[in-house]
Amino acid sequence: MAKIAAETRFNVKRDRILKAAARCFNEKGYSGTSLKDVAKHLGLTDAALYYYVKNKEELVYQCYLRAAELGREAMERAESEGDSGMQRARLYIRYHVDVMVGERGPVAIMSEIPSLKRHHRNEILEVSRRHSAGFEAILETGIADGSIAPCDVRMTGNAVMGAINWIPKWYHGHPAMAAAIVAEFPRILTRGLAP
Amino acid sequence: MAKIAAETRFNVKRDRILKAAARCFNEKGYSGTSLKDVAKHLGLTDAALYYYVKNKEELVYQCYLRAAELGREAMERAESEGDSGMQRARLYIRYHVDVMVGERGPVAIMSEIPSLKRHHRNEILEVSRRHSAGFEAILETGIADGSIAPCDVRMTGNAVMGAINWIPKWYHGHPAMAAAIVAEFPRILTRGLAP
DNA sequence: CAAAAATTTTAATCTAGATTAAAATAATGC
DNA sequence: GCATTATTTTAATCTAGATTAAAATTTTTG
Secondary structure (H helix, E strand, O other), rough: OHHHHHHHHHHHHHHHHHHHHHHHHHHHHHOOOHHHHHHHOOOHHHHHOOOOOOHHHHHHHHHHHHHHHHHHHHHHHHHHHHOHHHHHHHHHHHHHHHHHHHHOOOOOOOOHHHHHHHHHHHHHHHHHHHHHHHHHHHHHHHHHHOOOOOOOOHHHHHHHHHHHHHHHHOOOOHHHHHHHHHHHHHHHHHOOOOO | OOOOHHHHHHHHHHHHHHHHHHHHHHHHHHOOOOOHHHHOOOOOOOOHHHOOOHHHHHHHHHHHHHHHHHHHHHHHHHOOOOOOOHHHHHHHHHHHHHHHHHOOOOOHHHHHOOOOOOOHHHHHHHHHHHHHHHHHHHHHHHHHHHOOOOOOHHHHHHHHHHHHHOHHHHHOOOHHHHHHHHHHHHHHHHHHHOO
C-alpha cells in the first residue's frame, strides 16, 4: 500500500467514524452513547475504534475540530463572496445552516462541550469565540456601510448563532425540512437586521 | 412536626436540590456531573440525595418539569397580558428570557433530553411540543391581526426558541449581562417579525 | 507465495460513579 | 426526657461501559 493511498484510506475511514460519532452524540448525548453504539453504526466492534482514536473524549474532540473547520470555511466563504456587511451576514448564515443540515451530518454538538477535558475545552471554546467574533465583525461592517441597522452586535450575534446552533435539537434528518430550513433561516435571521 | 410544615420544608429543600442540580447539569452536562458534585453544592453527601429523589435520571426529569412549569407560566402571562399577536410574542420572549437568566438559575437544560428514559423523554418532548405550538399560535394570531408579517411560523418559531434556549450556553451568571439580555433579546427577536 | 504491515476481534481488566442497606444523628411532639 | 419520625452518613455493592492486551484475520507489497 503506497503511503499516500494509506493515508487517504485512513482519513476516509476516520471521516466515517467521526460522522457516525457526531450523529450518535447529537442523538443521545455524550454519556448516552457508548462506543459500542458508534461501532455498530460502522459494522465494527467497539475495541476497533481504538485503532483510530485514543479514547472517547478524543472522539468528541475530533468531532468539534471537524465542526470548527466547517465553521471556519463558512466564515471565509461568506467574507470573500459578499461585499456588503448584510450580504456577508446572509451568506454566512446560509453556509452555517448548510453545515447543520447538510450531508456531512449534524456535527455541531456544542452541547457536549462540558464533556471535554479542560485542555480541549479551552481550545474549542477559543475557536468558538473567534468564530463569534468573526460574525460580530461582519455585523459591524454592515453597520458601518449602512446595510445593517445599528444594534448590540454582541447580543445580536449570540441570538443568531443560537438559532442556528439549536437546529440539531429539532431537525432530525427529514430532507424536505432541510430544504425549508436552508431557504427560510437566512431570510428570517436577516430580516431583523435591515435598517 | 406538623404535616404541612413538613411538606413545606421538604419542598424548600427539594427546590434547592433541583436548582443545584440544574446548575450542575448546565455547566457540566449529564454525564459530567456526579451526584457527589450536586451534593457538595448543598453541603450533603451523595447518598443523602436519595432521600429526596429516586435516582439521577429522576433528578434531570424533575429539573425539566420545573422548567416546563416556568415555560408554561411565561406563555400564559404573555397570552393574557398582550392583546396583539406582536405584543404577545414580545412578552413571551421577554418572560422566557427571564426564566433563562433569572434568579431561579439556569434550569433550561434541554440539552440533556437524550439522557432521559423513553417514558420521561416522551413526556418532556410532548410538553416542549405544546410549548412550541403555543408560540406558533401567537405568531399566527399576529399575522391574522396584521401586527406580524406573514412568515413560515414553524421555522420562525424554531429560530426564536433556539436563540433563547441557547442562552445558557454563553451566559454564565454575570448579572450585568443578564440585564442586557433581557433588554435586547425581545427587541432583536421581534424586529424581524414586524410587517 | 511469503513476509510485513494494517485492521479487527475476543476476552479480560479496571474504574468511576450510581445505588442500597444499615447505622448514626437530629428534630419534633407529647 | 422519651418515643417517634425525619434526615444524613458510612460503608458496601453493583454495573455499565471504557480501556487494554494478545491473538486472529485481512491487506499489501515485493
